[in-house]
Amino acid sequence: MNRRVTVIVDGRPLQVDVGTTVAAALWNAGVTAFRHSVTGEERAPLCGMGICFECRVTIDGVEHCRSCQTLCADGMQVKTS
């Protein structure tokens, strides 16, 4: 069996396999609004490779982190907007 880690998404604990990016974990958990655009639209990942910046969330208090470039780690706090 794969090893699992727990990340906390908007206060809700979420178990995911090691090696999962935060973007994948959020989408799997049903999150579709990763961030709000400058005119208020809900946005989710586009490029999956770190260039489009659509998947930005707050990770462990740091704003504007690209969730597709970040692996889930135990106890990680993720905030969507």
Add this chain to the structure above:
Amino acid sequence: MLGDPGMSRRSADVVVVGGGIVGAACAYECAAGGLSVMVIEESVVGGGATAAGMGHIVVMDDSEAQFQLTSLSEKMWNERVGAMPAGVEHLPCGTLWVAADEEEMAEVRRKQAFYEARGVPVEVLDRRQLEEAEPHLRKDMAGGLLVPGDSVVYPPVAVSWMLRECGATVVSGLGVITLRDGGVTLSDGEVIQAGVVVNAAGAKAVRLTPGIPVAPRKGHLVITDRYPGFVRHQLIELGYLKSAHSSSGDSVAFNAQPRKTGQVLIGSSRQYGVEHSGVDRPILSRMLRRAAEYMPEITGLTAIRTWTGFRAATPDKLPLIGPVPGTQREWLATGHEGLGITTSLGTGRLLADQILKRTPPIPVEPYLPGRCMHE
């Protein structure tokens, strides 16, 4: 490009060379005075120093003449900005001059007296009030001076608005290669006749009017991603008085500006004698270290871009507005150093008043090119 190349010779009452904010403001005022105006821009309008500048509209106190021009201009900005499109990003955030220690607090009080004597509302902040006003500043600052009437804009959109509003003919993508008393020649060979030619080519003005005392002074800026509320006022350190930001060597000073977008614009640096427009890492690094001394948490923000620009500096820090000595129809509107966004509107007004022989709202003599140029 506007106009029909097959047409006979083109002409205008006023031909403005340079579609930066100064050229646009001159065009706007001349057109408002009933003159036909053509603006020639070799690149894109609003793309020179105007696109590089911070867009801080500020009343300054270096000299009486500087005060008069900046305060006239700020009034004009306040009257006009309401009509401009949202893209001008007008933010009435005020300027907060930050004093790090007691010595700089003395400067706060000097400034306070200067502004109050001239009817500019200001407010002295003590340590605690400063901390409340700007929570991300280092806690041991001595205080500051708030000038609430100052503001911030995004200049390129103001340029395109002024040019559109005033109905000037804009020729872009073609440069002026020679400029004479009464006409210009474009890079494609076309000669355009003008009642008056205004050289508003910014730091490049000296190429067209040799001998004017204007030197390029390079500056660096950094913009961050959006962090609404991180900085609330246009912040400027008063320490530059000690760090000799005004002398001729390279220098940096803490300058942080809130943008309407929530971004933070970080400055500033000044370098003489540098021609290349690339980012100089060592001076950028010094500039950001200075910013971090004032706002330690600024190092944790994400920077999305850096850039440079050239200010057109004059020896007495005042712009050149008026005819070139010995000519009637060749005029200058350049030399605005680090204040040209602010002073563009006043410049346009003083220039048009002189051309149209109207009475200007403030004396023009301190800005006449004749003060530092001779026939």
Add this chain to the structure above:
Amino acid sequence: MRRWDVVVVGAGPAGIAAACGAAESGARVLVLDDNPAAGGQIWRNDAAQPWLERFAESGAELRTGCVATDTLPEARSYVLATGARELFVPFPGWTLPGAFGLGGMQALVKSGLEVAGKRVVVAGSGPLLLAVASLLRKRGAAVAAVVEQAGRTAMAEFGVRLLMEPEKLGQGAGLMMSLWGVPFYTGSWVESAMGRGRVERVRMRCGGRVVEQDCDAVAVGYGLLPNTELAALLGCHLAEGTVVVDEWQETSVDGVYAAGEVTGIGGVEKSLVEGEIAGLAAAGLQGQAQRLFAKRAKTHSFADGLARAFAPRAELRKLAQTDTLVCRCEDVTRGALEGMKSWREAKLQTRCGMGPCQGRVCGGATRFLFGWGADSMRPPVFPVKVESLIETRQS
């Protein structure tokens, strides 16, 4: 003394091959990549890949999660293997959650995104289409349709070329087999995506017909664009959006080499052989490098065929409507961009390209839509913390 002989940027196939070429000959090699692991776009989470094993034993040092910028660590030479990104062509609904890039969907699935039981429409152009559809199916997705904009004739010509390279034909045939039963439309494209709060349906133009398809996600990508930002910042000469190199893969800047997609889109074989040549040349082993020239030439002719067969068609320029967003960082619509004469003017007047992606998405889109060229490059190559701009050299 310098710590490194060769610094390689990018740990995709090209960077890995370069690092192996240089390090196996004894050079001290450092590899930088911004991803959490080596492998680039194609070998994401692919532990069994022999090149990755060879790389691990090559003696090259790997630093992941590290954005390389113009303050590169000191070295005798550099190899830029920064790869490519996708060309996104804006269409109504492309900003809805659930509208992914094509390679984007692939990357996300490889990094844990679950698609089992989901209906996905796969659209765009090029060989990636089948690769992604096949991956999705393997992971349990119901691939609702594969939609290729290139026409049948262009594809057939490309197929003929493949006949001359049996290995690739085999790959293609294998992929087709794995997609048995999936509707495959050529000369077709996704016109719009619809849904409340996320993609629920797409409208496709298939030949002359409009076909609507319910789905949970749509993956769209129209080919690749080289990541030339770092090269531009270092002063390397670019032409037609690619880094210009000589026969040794050296750029116009002495000691700076480039290899892989960054010199032109051509697939993994091209990246590998260019990478090896660059790595060997950077380490001073021209003789060994020269032996690979013929192999490289073959990959280049494959690349040319690829570009011809899958060039995005003109109709795609009409997909974006007046109110369709083109710049997703700053929410700039196509309507706001009409009338602008250049990328620079658009940036100054509309904020298009001024957001954190720095035009990586809308720059390619506007080049395709309006023919605009790129602006000058300024550091940082990627958004970075202010503190890292304070450093004047990466250690």
